[in-house]
Amino acid sequence: MTPNANVGSVTNVPNTQWLLPFGWALLLLISIMGMPLLESVFRWVEPDARQVIYSRAAFYELLGRHVLVVGVAAVVTITAGVLAGIAVTRERGRDFLPLVGQLASLGQTFPPVAVLALAVPVLGFGTLPIIVALMLYGLLPIVRNTLAGINDVDATIKEAAQAMGMTPWQVLRHVELPLAAPVILAGVRTSVTINIATAALGATVGASNLGDPIIAGIVNGNMAYVLQGALLIALLALSVDSAFNVYQQRLRRRLSAF
Amino acid sequence: MSLIDALPSPALRRRSWHPNSVLLCLSGVMLASAWLFSLVSVAPNRIVTGTSFGIVDAIGWPGAALISMLFMAIAALATVPSQGHYRAILGIIMLTLLLMPFGLMVAGHWLVDASMPQARLGIGAAYWTVLFVLLLCLVELRLRLGLSRWWPTLILSAIGAVWWGCAALWLGNLALVQEFQARDTQFYQAVKQHIALVSIAVGVSVVLGLLLAMLMRRYQRLQKVAFALLNFLQTIPSLALFGLLLAPLAWLGANVPMLAALGISGIGNAPALIALIAYSLLPMVRNTYIALEEVSVETLQAAKAMGMRTGQRFWQVRFPLALPVLLEGVRITAVQAVGLTAVAALIGAGGLGTFIFQGLGQAAMDMVLLGALPILILALMVDAGLGALADALRPGGQE
Amino acid sequence: MIELSHVSKRFGDETAVDDITLRVAKGKFCALVGTSGCGKSTTLRMINRLIEHSSGDIILDGQSIEQYDPVKLRRRIGYVIQSTGLFPHWNVARNIGLVPRLLKWPATEITARVEELMGVLGLPVGEFAHKYPHQLSGGQAQRVGVARALAADPDILLMDEPFGALDPITREKLQDELAKLQSRLHKTVVFVTHDMDEALRLADHLVVMRDGRIVQQGSPLALLQQPADPFVDSLLGGLERGLKQAALTRVKDHMTSLGPTLPAQSRIPTDFSLRQALSMMLRDHCDRLTVVDQNDMPIGELSLRRIVKEAQLDKVSQRDA
Numbered sequence: 001m002t003p004n005a006n007v008g009s010v011t012n013v014p015n016t017q018w019l020l021p022f023g024w025a026l027l028l029l030i031s032i033m034g035m036p037l038l039e040s041v042f043r044w045v046e047p048d049a050r051q052v053i054y055s056r057a058a059f060y061e062l063l064g065r066h067v068l069v070v071g072v073a074a075v076v077t078i079t080a081g082v083l084a085g086i087a088v089t090r091e092r093g094r095d096f097l098p099l100v101g102q103l104a105s106l107g108q109t110f111p112p113v114a115v116l117a118l119a120v121p122v123l124g125f126g127t128l129p130i131i132v133a134l135m136l137y138g139l140l141p142i143v144r145n146t147l148a149g150i151n152d153v154d155a156t157i158k159e160a161a162q163a164m165g166m167t168p169w170q171v172l173r174h175v176e177l178p179l180a181a182p183v184i185l186a187g188v189r190t191s192v193t194i195n196i197a198t199a200a201l202g203a204t205v206g207a208s209n210l211g212d213p214i215i216a217g218i219v220n221g222n223m224a225y226v227l228q229g230a231l232l233i234a235l236l237a238l239s240v241d242s243a244f245n246v247y248q249q250r251l252r253r254r255l256s257a258f
Numbered sequence: 259m260s261l262i263d264a265l266p267s268p269a270l271r272r273r274s275w276h277p278n279s280v281l282l283c284l285s286g287v288m289l290a291s292a293w294l295f296s297l298v299s300v301a302p303n304r305i306v307t308g309t310s311f312g313i314v315d316a317i318g319w320p321g322a323a324l325i326s327m328l329f330m331a332i333a334a335l336a337t338v339p340s341q342g343h344y345r346a347i348l349g350i351i352m353l354t355l356l357l358m359p360f361g362l363m364v365a366g367h368w369l370v371d372a373s374m375p376q377a378r379l380g381i382g383a384a385y386w387t388v389l390f391v392l393l394l395c396l397v398e399l400r401l402r403l404g405l406s407r408w409w410p411t412l413i414l415s416a417i418g419a420v421w422w423g424c425a426a427l428w429l430g431n432l433a434l435v436q437e438f439q440a441r442d443t444q445f446y447q448a449v450k451q452h453i454a455l456v457s458i459a460v461g462v463s464v465v466l467g468l469l470l471a472m473l474m475r476r477y478q479r480l481q482k483v484a485f486a487l488l489n490f491l492q493t494i495p496s497l498a499l500f501g502l503l504l505a506p507l508a509w510l511g512a513n514v515p516m517l518a519a520l521g522i523s524g525i526g527n528a529p530a531l532i533a534l535i536a537y538s539l540l541p542m543v544r545n546t547y548i549a550l551e552e553v554s555v556e557t558l559q560a561a562k563a564m565g566m567r568t569g570q571r572f573w574q575v576r577f578p579l580a581l582p583v584l585l586e587g588v589r590i591t592a593v594q595a596v597g598l599t600a601v602a603a604l605i606g607a608g609g610l611g612t613f614i615f616q617g618l619g620q621a622a623m624d625m626v627l628l629g630a631l632p633i634l635i636l637a638l639m640v641d642a643g644l645g646a647l648a649d650a651l652r653p654g655g656q657e
Numbered sequence: 658m659i660e661l662s663h664v665s666k667r668f669g670d671e672t673a674v675d676d677i678t679l680r681v682a683k684g685k686f687c688a689l690v691g692t693s694g695c696g697k698s699t700t701l702r703m704i705n706r707l708i709e710h711s712s713g714d715i716i717l718d719g720q721s722i723e724q725y726d727p728v729k730l731r732r733r734i735g736y737v738i739q740s741t742g743l744f745p746h747w748n749v750a751r752n753i754g755l756v757p758r759l760l761k762w763p764a765t766e767i768t769a770r771v772e773e774l775m776g777v778l779g780l781p782v783g784e785f786a787h788k789y790p791h792q793l794s795g796g797q798a799q800r801v802g803v804a805r806a807l808a809a810d811p812d813i814l815l816m817d818e819p820f821g822a823l824d825p826i827t828r829e830k831l832q833d834e835l836a837k838l839q840s841r842l843h844k845t846v847v848f849v850t851h852d853m854d855e856a857l858r859l860a861d862h863l864v865v866m867r868d869g870r871i872v873q874q875g876s877p878l879a880l881l882q883q884p885a886d887p888f889v890d891s892l893l894g895g896l897e898r899g900l901k902q903a904a905l906t907r908v909k910d911h912m913t914s915l916g917p918t919l920p921a922q923s924r925i926p927t928d929f930s931l932r933q934a935l936s937m938m939l940r941d942h943c944d945r946l947t948v949v950d951q952n953d954m955p956i957g958e959l960s961l962r963r964i965v966k967e968a969q970l971d972k973v974s975q976r977d978a
Binding site: 045095096098099102103106108109110111112113114117118120121122125193196197200201204205211214215217218223226227229230231233234237238241 | 280283398493494496499500501504509593597601604611623627629637638
């Protein structure tokens with residue numbers, strides 16, 4: 001974009017919209033730091049339990065692992081998914097487009113739990129199977145949206161770009177990708193949101209993350225643990241999702257042409 | 259699916275003759291994985307990790323040669339594609355799928371010590387990969403041959419029936435079958451429970467969704483609030499939502515006897531159903547609302563101009579035109595519910611997820627499969643069934 | 658100069674363009690006319706290699722287009738399409754400056770060129786430079802489309818039904834402006850349209866196509882006077898052909914010097930068309946008009962008898978030629 005791209009009737013977006021994601025993130029941090037201070041509240045929930053604050057690992061450590069697992073999976077899936085989507089919409093890869101398109105929409109029906117469960121026999125317990133399962137599952141929305149985004153770019157615009165003497169790379173870089181960006185971003189958002197939820201289930205296959213307190217709480221019948229885990233996962237999901245939402249709206253507004 | 263419909267038909271390709279690189283690639287992958295990965299594994303009991311066997315050890319040189327020849331035949335036919343060749347490839351794929359359980363029988367006969375009743379045959383990576391790639395080939399062939407979406411369902415059901423028969427009659431030493439036979443009543447019970455939970459959740463959310471969408475059309479302010487709330491709920495990971503519901507319901511169950519009498523407690527169906535419905539409402543309401551709003555203004559004005567009453571306009575024009583999009587919402591909701599119900603097993607709601615989490619707890623992978631595979635199949639069946647229904651109800655037939 | 662000789666295009670078994678031979682001289686305006694699906698757009702796209710031709714030769718300035726790198730070839734040919742194909746995520750200035758930027762002109766030169774073109778096409782820089790395509794009316798968007806095509810000053814301009822989606826008034830206005838622009842710039846233009854009036858109005862050379870073949874080509878007047886077959890005749894308007902021909906003829910070519918008789922009441926300027934003259938006669942119930950110059954001074958007269966007779970003469974001389 002040129003620096004003066006949003007002069008004219010494209011209004012400047014007020015920065016207040018970042019308040020929501022920052023608010024959630026701040027709440028998440030406060031909860032992480034201040035959980036032990038809430039002991040009396042949780043004591044009220046579980047008056048009979050020996051211990052009411054989950055202590056097998058520090059909350060910030062659990063959060064860190066959760067974010068790491070989702071982050072690694074996201075980086076790999078975004079790279080691979082967008083590249084795959086680009087590859088099959090090029091002239092040479094076009095043969096694979098129908099199959100990949102079908103697979104991406106079919107894959108949406110696979111329940112994440114089932115994918116996670118099927119990954120364990122092949123890859124074993126621990127953090128690695130989680131990351132691989134997240135990558136496999138998270139790939140599909142990104143591929144699907146990349147395909148949809150690129151295919152939805154008006155054919156006459158692509159033709160005009162070609163006719164003006166843009167090289168195929170320039171058409172991709174300056175026309176197809178910028179116009180497909182909101183749709184691709186929506187795919188990334190879906191993928192990351194699902195992955196935060198699925199990663200939590202990873203606690204059942206031996207990955208230690210924010211799902212851990214919930215599972216431990218269910219196993220031991222300690223509702224206080226469950227609440228702590230659930231609260232933190234929900235806050236993490238809300239922070240990430242609302243940040244995506246702001247970014248997506250900015251992008252949409254910039255391309256409000258259609 | 260619309261993505262695929264938008265493609266140029268193959269007839270417009272630059273060269274009229276051009277090898278099908280997709281099938282060539284897929285047959286290469288199958289050939290490589292059949293030889294490189296382990297075909298089966300044999301374990302003395304359900305917990306111990308088994309010993310892996312490659313293709314030659316498992317089904318002998320003749321078997322290995324036969325399978326390789328089948329894959330090479332697919333590649334050869336795909337080099338010079340034509341409708342006839344595609345049909346031939348379809349035949350080969352069906353043959354391969356039918357031969358797969360017999361391969362397991364042969365391997366089981368040779369490798370499993372009949373004197374050890376606990377010994378069991380595990381399905382190896384090569385088997386799964388080949389099975390998956392064969393399904394990809396079917397998808398590709400369906401598109402090339404322009405078959406309707408019923409064909410693969412039909413073919414796969416027939417082959418599934420044959421597998422089921424083989425498994426029941428001759429594959430007693432297969433680990434998956436042993437797991438099943440050890441708890442077949444439990445299994446059927448879980449399937450029933452799973453379907454019941456999904457049906458109730460989807461049924462309730464269809465009714466609630468329709469009501470909510472109609473209210474939203476009347477009160478614009480409600481629309482904003484309701485969508486914001488539902489979006490918020492949908493963002494919260496399922497495990498967390500189930501967890502958050504556990505505590506208050508447990509408290510209610512313990513302190514309000516009347517609710518306890520109704521079966522409300524922290525663990526079990528109540529939190530599961532509440533969470534399932536909460537999740538199902540967003541896709542349901544969103545699609546219903548969009549479907550009802552999307553009906554073209556011109557059509558409705560025409561209906562008004564012809565003298566139709568408000569009720570007539572709704573039930574005879576708006577609703578039928580909205581129905582396919584509405585059913586699309588039901589499909590998304592139901593598929594999502596199948597997966598979420600599996601998670602609900604964690605809080606004691608029952609269903610097929612029980613096997614997954616029990617299996618994971620006991621490190622018994624075949625039990626995990628016993629839960630995960632039916633869930634996958636159930637999701638695919640729900641998807642195909644409701645998709646076909648939406649197609650059939652689209653005014654003017656299929657798009 | 659553009660030369661197509663025996664050019665064909667086949668898609669699979671289907672022949673979209675069948676053995677076309679066509680020559681557009683430098684600085685001339687050639688219109689390809691025909692019903693939809695007759696292969697006129699395909700023909701146009703083969704010239705900048707958006708579609709590769711199956712057989713025959715396409716020569717540009719003495720060199721076969723196959724010898725050019727397609728990307729470089731396209732950068733020296735302007736291209737305008739019906740839906741404008743403007744990039745929705747770029748503002749007007751950036752859209753117009755596209756090809757110069759691709760050609761790596763210095764930034765100051767690009768800005769200068771963009772502003773110059775916006776001036777030429779009647780788009781005030783201050784008002785439009787930072788607008789986005791969705792903020793423009795159809796006519797404005799098409800002006801931007803034309804400006805973009807002209808940005809790198811190409812010798813050749815390809816236009817694919819550029820005014821097809823506009824309302825009649827805007828369309829006519831843009832046609833007039835294009836005609837004026839062409840009289841100044843003298844580009845070699847190939848223009849595809851299904852609107853015969855538009856073609857008659859703008860073209861030096863008219864090519865009528867049907868089912869991928871050229872049915873007839875020649876100057877607009879030649880086609881009007883002698884359509885090759887009933888199809889061309891009907892495209893040219895059948896019974897209306899006479900009036901269309903009159904529309905292409907100026908009053909000054911048929912006027913006679915003032916006679917001894919009293920000048921007629923109704924007056925017509927010299928640069929009006931014969932069609933307008935005929936309309937004026939019908940309106941004013943007369944068979945003679947006084948022709949006046951720019952200062953409204955009578956300089957000659959025009960009579961119905963003479964118009965009719967000379968139209969016949971034209972036809973005879975055409976046949977002899």
